[in-house]
Amino acid sequence: MNLQFLSAIFTLFILSAASSAEVPCPRPNSTLPTSNYADLHRPKHFEVKSGLNYSYIYAEAQVNRPTFLLLHGFPSSVFDWRYQINDLTDAGYGVIAPDLLGYGHTDKPTDVNDCCDWGSGLPNKLAMFYPNFFSSYVFVSVPYSPGAFDLDAINQQTEAIFGYPAFGYMKFFNETKAAEVLDQNIESSLSLVYPRVPERWQTDLCPYGTAEEWIRKERFDPLPPWESEHDREYRVRMFREGGFAAPLNWYKSNIRNIDAEDVAKVPPENIVLNKPVLFIGGDQDYATRIEIMQQVAKAGKESFLPDVEVKTVEGTSHWLLLEKPREVFVLLDGFARKLGQNVTDYKMP
Numbered sequence: 073m074n075l076q077f078l079s080a081i082f083t084l085f086i087l088s089a090a091s092s093a094e095v096p097c098p099r100p101n102s103t104l105p106t107s108n109y110a111d112l113h114r115p116k117h118f119e120v121k122s123g124l125n126y127s128y129i130y131a132e133a134q135v136n137r138p139t140f141l142l143l144h145g146f147p148s149s150v151f152d153w154r155y156q157i158n159d160l161t162d163a164g165y166g167v168i169a170p171d172l173l174g175y176g177h178t179d180k181p182t183d184v185n186d187c188c189d190w191g192s193g194l195p196n197k198l199a200m201f202y203p204n205f206f207s208s209y210v211f212v213s214v215p216y217s218p219g220a221f222d223l224d225a226i227n228q229q230t231e232a233i234f235g236y237p238a239f240g241y242m243k244f245f246n247e248t249k250a251a252e253v254l255d256q257n258i259e260s261s262l263s264l265v266y267p268r269v270p271e272r273w274q275t276d277l278c279p280y281g282t283a284e285e286w287i288r289k290e291r292f293d294p295l296p297p298w299e300s301e302h303d304r305e306y307r308v309r310m311f312r313e314g315g316f317a318a319p320l321n322w323y324k325s326n327i328r329n330i331d332a333e334d335v336a337k338v339p340p341e342n343i344v345l346n347k348p349v350l351f352i353g354g355d356q357d358y359a360t361r362i363e364i365m366q367q368v369a370k371a372g373k374e375s376f377l378p379d380v381e382v383k384t385v386e387g388t389s390h391w392l393l394l395e396k397p398r399e400v401f402v403l404l405d406g407f408a409r410k411l412g413q414n415v416t417d418y419k420m421p
């Protein structure tokens with residue numbers, strides 16, 4: 073199989089919410105609007121060597137078009153890529169979009185060590201361990217940042233800069249009780265994570281203790297304008313069936329740097345992401361703030377990100393894939409076209 077890879081990443085950590093949408097495209101409900109959806113949405117299955125069973129959507133690229141590997145974050149699934157899957161395949165790009173471990177129709181191991189190779193930022197690790205696998209990278213909402221994850225340090229830094237710890241909720245997500253608390257209040261959990269107004273994160277998700285309080289008290293906001301009842305019901309069903317224990321392992325393995333030994337063996341030259349990189353962020357993301365993305369890009373230019381550019385999708389939060397899919401497509405398509413002549417064929421091993 074001759075594949076050209078372009079990897080688009082919507083990574084870990086979490087999300088944010090809605091707001092004004094001067095979106096020029098029609099906004100359907102959860103369903104993908106065009107005819108190819110029916111075919112695409114028949115997920116395939118693949119069992120990896122360890123025995124874990126993955127579900128994924130695959131659409132073959134048209135000649136000379138690259139393929140996007142779409143990796144979702146918490147608490148998403150392939151569902152949150154639905155607009156991009158539709159737009160990219162309509163434009164002739166190939167798509168591989170898995171439900172990652174713990175989500176959707178993929179297996180849900182509850183042992184933290186099962187996530188060990190991929191703990192923090194799956195694409196980060198893919199880039200370090202397999203530097204020639206992808207021709208380029210797009211990071212949506214969460215930047216590439218190599219190195220160990222120090223949650224307490226990040227919280228202290230962001231508190232000093234923004235007045236609140238950006239990842240306070242991760243202290244809770246790292247606790248054993250978190251899965252049970254979220255499982256018992258799924259609607260409330262999703263209402264906080266996909267909130268009606270982005271500022272909800274600043275007051276009720278990010279500061280220490282507020283996420284747990286919100287969920288335990290079963291607080292609830294109306295749906296954001298970009299999410300239908302039908303969409304929300306789909307999410308609730310997914311977690312009623314699958315639970316939060318396995319998805320939360322992504323945080324636990326990341327926060328505990330469970331793969332530190334493997335990462336220590338990565339040669340320094342692999343830490344440098346020597347490929348074209350695009351960061352896309354929303355200016356109303358109160359957790360993974362655009363300022364952090366800009367700072368990582370700026371610092372990285374001199375060291376581990378020689379070829380990076382940052383694009384802001386105005387008026388969006390962490391959930392910009394859902395809020396302004398048209399704008400996202402234009403960025404992805406523009407990036408792929410610009411790279412077109414340089415993308416080299418890659419033979420799968």
Ligand SMILES: *[C@@H]1O[C@H](CO)[C@@H](O)[C@H](O)[C@H]1NC(C)=O
Binds near residue numbers: 100302
């Ligand atoms: C949106 O959902 C409503 C109610 O479930 C349904 O009647 C309508 O056909 C849906 N629209 C689209 C574009 O799927």
Ligand SMILES: *[C@@H]1O[C@H](CO)[C@@H](O)[C@H](O)[C@H]1NC(C)=O
Binds near residue numbers: 117119125126177
């Ligand atoms: C993987 O899961 C799917 C859906 O549950 C199932 O149909 C398939 O048989 C499973 N494959 C393996 C190898 O377990």
Ligand SMILES: *[C@@H]1O[C@H](CO)[C@@H](O)[C@H](O)[C@H]1NC(C)=O
Binds near residue numbers: 243
């Ligand atoms: C995460 O949980 C582990 C296990 O309970 C604990 O040792 C560690 O200190 C926690 N990390 C943070 C940053 O709170």
Ligand SMILES: *[C@@H]1O[C@H](CO)[C@@H](O)[C@H](O)[C@H]1NC(C)=O
Binds near residue numbers: 411
């Ligand atoms: C494509 O390759 C040419 C020649 O190696 C280089 O000058 C150019 O910067 C590359 N373009 C991109 C978008 O990477």
